[in-house]
Amino acid sequence: MKTYRWIAVIILTFMLSLSVSAVNAQTLPQGTASISLTAPTPNPAATSREISFDIIISANYVTPGLTAADIYVKYDSALVEPPASPNSVAEAIPDFFGTSNNISSIELTQCPGSTDSCAHLITAGAAQVTHSGVVARLHFMGKAAGNACFSVVQSLLANANGTPVPNSQAPQAVCVNIDSTAGTVNAAILRQGTPATISLDGGTSACTAVSARARGTEFNLSNTDKDGKFSLGKLEDGTYFIWAAYPGYLDSRKSGVVVADGKIISDFGATTLRGGDINGDDVINILDVRLIIRRFNWTNIPVRSASINCSNVDDEPADINDDGIVNISDLAIVSGNLGLKGPTIWQP
Ligand SMILES: [Ca+2]
Numbered sequence: 001m002k003t004y005r006w007i008a009v010i011i012l013t014f015m016l017s018l019s020v021s022a023v024n025a026q027t028l029p030q031g032t033a034s035i036s037l038t039a040p041t042p043n044p045a046a047t048s049r050e051i052s053f054d055i056i057i058s059a060n061y062v063t064p065g066l067t068a069a070d071i072y073v074k075y076d077s078a079l080v081e082p083p084a085s086p087n088s089v090a091e092a093i094p095d096f097f098g099t100s101n102n103i104s105s106i107e108l109t110q111c112p113g114s115t116d117s118c119a120h121l122i123t124a125g126a127a128q129v130t131h132s133g134v135v136a137r138l139h140f141m142g143k144a145a146g147n148a149c150f151s152v153v154q155s156l157l158a159n160a161n162g163t164p165v166p167n168s169q170a171p172q173a174v175c176v177n178i179d180s181t182a183g184t185v186n187a188a189i190l191r192q193g194t195p196a197t198i199s200l201d202g203g204t205s206a207c208t209a210v211s212a213r214a215r216g217t218e219f220n221l222s223n224t225d226k227d228g229k230f231s232l233g234k235l236e237d238g239t240y241f242i243w244a245a246y247p248g249y250l251d252s253r254k255s256g257v258v259v260a261d262g263k264i265i266s267d268f269g270a271t272t273l274r275g276g277d278i279n280g281d282d283v284i285n286i287l288d289v290r291l292i293i294r295r296f297n298w299t300n301i302p303v304r305s306a307s308i309n310c311s312n313v314d315d316e317p318a319d320i321n322d323d324g325i326v327n328i329s330d331l332a333i334v335s336g337n338l339g340l341k342g343p344t345i346w347q348p
């Protein structure tokens with residue numbers, strides 16, 4: 001009798017444990033996951049240089065295994081931009097899904113529910129139950145100086161049955177400082193005879209055209225501001241000429257300007273353009289004097305340095321100093337520079 005009782009107890013215990021397991025299978029969550037971003041590198045970064053960071057997925061008892069992720073990463077489009085090929089924004093890393101990892105889709109689009117910019121990534125691979133690893137590396141280029149931040153604003157994860165997996169996103173954005181010195185030059189381009197008197201902001205070295213040149217190609221044509229300051233923006237590493245030009249002046253040239261790691265590392269100060277090349281043949285001579293005489297006392301002359309955004313003005317080169325009149329001041333400048341040839345070397 002005792003034996004029967006023991007057998008009954010064992011059977012009952014076994015059945016009870018089965019039913020408890022069944023209850024557990026129904027009520028326990030099917031695992032959780034989280035998404036985080038690594039700190040961007042390098043930090044500080046530079047304009048025109050690459051910035052990258054990783055997306056990490058951590059799966060925790062996800063059954064029957066996490067197999068797909070749909071992730072929106074917000075980026076600051078004023079400070080960073082995608083590489084030349086948008087497809088190279090996302091690089092699959094076989095750390096979370098293993099070698100089966102693939103990126104099904106990467107697009108640059110608006111973030112869900114806002115006008116912010118997002119990289120939208122869809123990736124999938126072999127089922128992962130409990131595992132943490134990098135699923136993708138994102139690449140951007142520094143665009144402007146500032147503190148650029150990235151954050152996951154939406155993420156949908158699914159298990160091998162297609163069921164959503166509850167997940168939490170990294171609460172904090174990851175940020176990188178983009179260096180303001182990259183692309184800027186501690187130099188100025190002035191013009192002999194200026195400041196003129198009729199410019200919009202009362203005396204200016206504005207609107208001298210400046211660019212970098214290398215291997216017969218001109219890069220990043222821009223204009224000086226009223227103080228003659230300028231930025232050359234993005235330049236690939238290499239050695240350049242800096243070229244400055246304004247109507248009525250000889251060009252000035254700075255050679256051997258080195259850009260390394262996205263920064264202009266050559267040190268150079270100001271240059272002053274020499275006035276008097278009215279006909280633009282890179283030499284100041286009697287032909288230029290004649291042009292001044294021919295236009296002597298012309299008034300109300302439009303000047304490029306006073307135009308909005310340095311645009312759409314056919315500057316009269318005989319009004320060398322941009323005061324709106326061709327007179328003895330212009331004649332004095334050309335006469336003082338007779339015989340000079342351009343481009344002149346970079347010097348005050
Ligand atoms: Ca000339």
Ligand SMILES: [Ca+2]
Pocket residue numbers: 318319320321322323324325326327329330
């Ligand atoms: Ca003048």
Ligand SMILES: [Ca+2]
Pocket residue numbers: 247248303304315316317318319320321322
């Ligand atoms: Ca002029």
